[in-house]
Amino acid sequence: MPTLSFKNKRGLSLIETILLSVLFHSAFLLYIPSLNLKDAKLPIELDIDILINQPERIKEVLSTPEPKTIKPKEPLPIKEIVKSEPKAQIIKPEPIALPKQNNKISPSAIKKTIESYSAKLTKSIARQKRYPRIAQMRGWQGEIIIDLKIDGQGNLIKAKIKQGSEFKILDTEGMNMVKKASPFPKPPKELESKIFNVIVPISFKLQE
Secondary structure, eight states: OOOOOHHHHHHHHHHHHHHHHHHHHHHHHHHGGGSOGGGSOOOOOOOOOOOOOOOOOOOOOOOOOOOOOOOOOOOOOOOOOOOOOOOOOOOOOOOOOOOOOOOOOOHHHHHHHHHHHHHHHHHHHHTTOOOOHHHHHHTOOEEEEEEEEEOTTSOEEEEEEEEOOSOHHHHHHHHHHHHHHOSOOOOOGGGTTOOEEEEEEEEEOOOO
């Protein structure tokens, strides 16, 4: 028995399939007219009401707050206010005005007081004397008169040479003596409130 190739088998199967499809459709077409379409029941429309239960409203429950019991405050302890007695003011006794003494001193008395104080100053200044060596070697001698301006406490205010010697080295040494001796001894009471001038002589003499 002759055998068909694979291609021939495939071709026959396709043809057979087409033929079967044609026969099936033709038979279906012939069968449709015999059907009574009037007896066919139409689909019934169903009205279905879907009830959706709405949630109940939440009732607001107002909770009435419980009345607070207010505790009465304890009364604060009353402090006794002790009034401090006013301090006794110490009244200082007013100074008794003494009768003013007559402090006016006559010019002649002041002059004598200054002369007495001048002698005291001369001795105080003389203690500071240092005879210059060059003046001693050359035999130089002389006297200097110095005008001093002093306050009531013995402080030197101003000093100037009223009359000088012939030698400048002696004049310079005389002024140095005055500076070394100041401040001077305190003046007498009559001169405490005054500024006055005193004339002081300073002499340089070689002993023979």
